[in-house]
Structure formats: structure tokens, C-alpha cells
Amino acid sequence: MKLEHRVYEKLLKVPKGKVTTYSELAKAVGIKNGQRSIGQMMKKNPFPVIVPCHRVILSTGKIGGYAWGEKVKTNMLSKEGITIKKGKILDKDRIFRF
DNA sequence: CCAAGGGCCGTCT
DNA sequence: GAGACGGCCCTTG
Numbered sequence: 491m492k493l494e495h496r497v498y499e500k501l502l503k504v505p506k507g508k509v510t511t512y513s514e515l516a517k518a519v520g521i522k523n524g525q526r527s528i529g530q531m532m533k534k535n536p537f538p539v540i541v542p543c544h545r546v547i548l549s550t551g552k553i554g555g556y557a558w559g560e561k562v563k564t565n566m567l568s569k570e571g572i573t574i575k576k577g578k579i580l581d582k583d584r585i586f587r588f
Numbered sequence: 589c590c591a592a593g594g595g596c597c598g599t600c601t
Numbered sequence: 602g603a604g605a606c607g608g609c610c611c612t613t614g
Contacts, residue, residue: 493612512595525597548596550598555594556595
């Protein structure tokens with residue numbers, strides 16, 4: 491319970507127009523290889539609206555999955571100024587680090 | 589308490 | 602650059 495809340499908080503600190511990776515997020519909350527856990531939390535997250543889950547991408551630069559559909563995620567991101575091509579983000583500098 | 593899943597990652601062919 | 606494996610951590614049933 492604590493962890494997941496921590497994750498959401500971190501996520502909320504990600505500014506619009508930027509994204510973060512599951513790995514970085516995991517590290518930020520203290521778990522080194524808990525990327526999968528993050529995904530699981532996001533999917534089951536109780537606050538899908540107030541939490542910008544769509545700003546989380548794979549460390550490889552791919553968009554990754556999304557509970558409501560990956561296209562929706564992609565759409566939102568591009569709307570926030572992120573350039574996406576073939577399901578991948580082009581500017582990795584847009585990745586926000588804690 | 590045990591078992592299984594998941595929006596993943598790094599490494600090797 | 603693309604596909605295949607194995608592994609790690611949390612949450613939920």
C-alpha cells in the first residue's frame with residue numbers, strides 16, 4: 491500500500507510534456523528491479539484519472555501498454571507534446587528523471 | 589501462507 | 602535491428 495502510493499506521488503511530480511520509465515520510477519521508490527510491479531500497480535491503480543499513468547514508458551523508448559489501450563496512451567502523449575513514431579518515442583531527452 | 593500474473597528489462601543470438 | 606529467454610519485485614485471489 492505504501493509503495494504504490496509512493497509511486498503515484500512520484501508520477502504526479504512528472505511535469506506535462508515529459509515522461510518517465512518504469513525502471514526509473516521503480517528506482518525512485520526504492521525497488522531496483524520492480525518494473526513489473528509498477529506496471530501491475532498502474533493497471534490496478536485506484537486513481538486512473540488523477541494519476542498520469544500514460545506518462546510512463548518503457549526504458550527502451552517504446553510506449554508500452556496501457557489499461558485503456560495503447561493508442562489512447564499514445565494519443566495523450568502526443569497531445570502533451572511528445573513525439574511518437576511507430577509506438578516509440580523519438581526524443582529520449584523528454585524522459586524526466588528524479 | 590502459497591501460487592500466479594503483469595502496462596517490464598537486460599542480455600544473447 | 603529484431604526475436605527469444607530468464608529473472609526480479611509487488612499485488613491480489
